[in-house]
Amino acid sequence: xxxxxxxxxxxxxxxxxxxxxxxxxxxxxxxxxxxxxxxxxxxxxxxxxxxxxxxxxxxxxxxxxxxxxxxxxxxxxxxxxxxxxxxxxxxxxxxxxxxxxxxxxxxxxxxxxxxxxxxxxxxxxxxxxxxxxxxxxxxxxxxxxxxxxxxxxxxxxxxxxxxxxxxxxxxxxxxxxxxxxxxxxxxxxxxxxxxxxxxxxxxxxxxxxxxxxxxxxxxxxxxxxxxxxxxxxxxxxxxxxxxxxxxxxxxxxxxxxxxxxxxxxxxxxxxxxxxxxxxxxxxxxxxxxxxxxxxxxxxxxx
Numbered sequence: 001x002x003x004x005x006x007x008x009x010x011x012x013x014x015x016x017x018x019x020x021x022x023x024x025x026x027x028x029x030x031x032x033x034x035x036x037x038x039x040x041x042x043x044x045x046x047x048x049x050x051x052x053x054x055x056x057x058x059x060x061x062x063x064x065x066x067x068x069x070x071x072x073x074x075x076x077x078x079x080x081x082x083x084x085x086x087x088x089x090x091x092x093x094x095x096x097x098x099x100x101x102x103x104x105x106x107x108x109x110x111x112x113x114x115x116x117x118x119x120x121x122x123x124x125x126x127x128x129x130x131x132x133x134x135x136x137x138x139x140x141x142x143x144x145x146x147x148x149x150x151x152x153x154x155x156x157x158x159x160x161x162x163x164x165x166x167x168x169x170x171x172x173x174x175x176x177x178x179x180x181x182x183x184x185x186x187x188x189x190x191x192x193x194x195x196x197x198x199x200x201x202x203x204x205x206x207x208x209x210x211x212x213x214x215x216x217x218x219x220x221x222x223x224x225x226x227x228x229x230x231x232x233x234x235x236x237x238x239x240x241x242x243x244x245x246x247x248x249x250x251x252x253x254x255x256x257x258x259x260x261x262x263x264x265x266x267x268x269x270x271x272x273x274x275x276x277x278x279x280x281x282x283x284x285x286x287x288x289x290x291x292x293x294x295x296x297x298x299x300x301x302x
Contacts, residue, residue, distance in 0.1 A: 006047055008080055011073050013040040014052070018070050021059035090288035092123035099293045102131040102138060102150040104207075106232040110255050111151060114300050133207070142281040148290055149297065150279040153208035160282045164294065166301040171212065171271040172264040174239050174246045174253045181245075181265070189268040193219065196226045198246040200235045208274045209249075215271065216247055236262065247271070276301075 009030075016026040027037045045052055050065040062070070103111060108130040119126055131147050139159060141147035150157075157163070173187060181187050181195070197220045202209040217225075226244050229235050235246045236256045253264035278297050284290040 006044070008077070010040045010043055011077055013037055014044055014066075014073050015070075015077055017041070017053055017060055018062060018066065018073075021053075021061065023060065090292050092119075092126060092292055094125070095123065095289070096125045096127075097289055098127045098129055099148045099289075100129045100131050100146065101293075101297075102133055102141070102147045103152060104133055104232065106252050106255060107151050109233065110251055111297075111300065115297070118296060118300050139281075142279065143283060145281075145284060148280065148284070148293055151276065151297070152279075153274045153276055154279065155208055157279055161279050162282055162285055163277045163279050164298065165275045165277050166298060167276055168273055169249045169251060169276050170273045171247055171267055172250045172253050173267050174236060174248050174256065174262060174264050175244075176240050176242070177261045177263055179243060179263070187265050187268050192245070192268045193221060194224070196224050196242070196244045198226060198235045198238050198242075198244045199228045200232050200246065200248065201228050201230055212247075212271060219269065 012030070013026060016029055017023070020026055020029070023034055023037050023041070026032075027034045030037070041053065048065060048069065051063055052066040053060040053062055055061075101108075101111070112128060112130065115128065119128075131141070131150075133150075133152065138147070138150055138154070139157065139161065142150060142161060151166070153169070173192070175181060181191055187195075197216070199213060199216055199220075200209070201213055226242070227238060229238070232246075232248055232252045235248065236252070238244060239246045240261055247267060250264065253262070256262050278294060280290060280294060
């Protein structure tokens with residue numbers, strides 16, 4: 001037996017000859033010339049040291065050796081199509097994949113309800129997992145695929161990380177609905193400095209909010225800092241039950257709702273805006289499933 005390797009094309013030719021028993025029909029199916037099919041067949045015959053197919057009045061009939069190896073060839077081709085070519089396609093309607101998305105707790109609270117609705121009927125078996133932020137592990141989690149996509153503003157993410165801007169964000173002052181400052185349309189700088197404050201910290205997360213946090217510490221008197229908390233939801237809850245102000249991204253305030261219980265005001269000083277992005281690792285840049293969830297996320301925020 002010639003032990004020279006067989007190509008997947010040659011195996012496909014064998015499989016089609018088993019089905020069609022006609023060289024011309026196989027050539028037409030594969031969009032190849034008849035001489036190309038004949039060369040593949042010659043290589044197969046050399047490899048297996050058997051004619052494999054012989055001409056009869058009914059067409060190209062398989063030999064006993066061809067019948068014996070046919071199930072193995074079919075299995076190899078099926079494996080090729082299901083495990084190697086499948087990676088070039090992703091069918092969300094049939095997938096049972098779980099996508100792990102890293103974000104802040106408020107990021108998940110804002111994103112997940114709308115994302116679930118968007119996925120909806122188009123991908124009924126896809127599930128989502130909310131991954132808490134931890135900057136020290138975020139790059140490695142994106143790199144090894146434990147996290148598919150991260151949402152936020154991380155200017156220090158690099159080393160093989162791709163990014164795409166989802167929307168621009170600005171800061172507002174969140175206060176309870178009957179806060180005394182709401183008697184006026186705007187809050188002055190003196191009123192802001194004299195007010196009590198809740199600060200949400202992002203220390204250690206590598207998030208752009210760390211820069212804003214430093215600005216707030218420099219602006220607010222230390223005696224007026226009532227609490228420092230590690231998530232926006234708790235900060236909003238404390239605002240709702242006090243005369244404190246929390247300076248937060250506008251979508252945080254929107255998620256809380258401009259209702260009788262809480263309102264948002266324009267800050268009395270300039271606070272830099274920032275871009276909220278999605279991040280993923282270059283290892284998965286061309287992965288169809290990762291491409292799909294990134295497109296879906298972009299569509300949600302669009």
